[in-house]
Amino acid sequence: MAASVVLILAITTSITTLQRGFQALDTARQTTLASQVMQSELERLRLKNWAQLQALQESTDTVVSLGGRVAAGANFQCRRQIRDLKSDMKEVALVATWNGYDGRPHELRLVTRYARSGLYDYFYTAH
Secondary structure, three states, X not given: OHHHHHHHHHHHHXXXXXXXXXXXXXXXXXXXXXXXXXHHHHHHHHOOOHHHHHHHHHOOOOEOOOOOOOOOOOOXXXXXXXXXXXXXXXXXXXXXXXXXOOOOEEEEEEEEEEEOOEEEEEEEEEO
């Protein structure tokens, strides 16, 4: 009787550990994918001049192209938000969101500042 209880607990613990491992793998894979998409978009923005960046800010198109890196059925989005910090500086936030293996929403954010002289000062935050 005691042996069967121990065996049931061991099986339950191993299944739970396996599920958490899959969750961690999925989160790592999606975080890497989000980072790659946001770095590609950052490089694309680096090539734009001030007027082109202003036009992007004024347009309603905020969805970042994923470039075929994500399967059609994947629940993965990347959006761009541009706002003015000062008259000669804009803040560009790239926000990637997805639902993880366990169904929980995840978000990765890349924030950068763009001065008239170019792009600089970027950092990641993840939730």
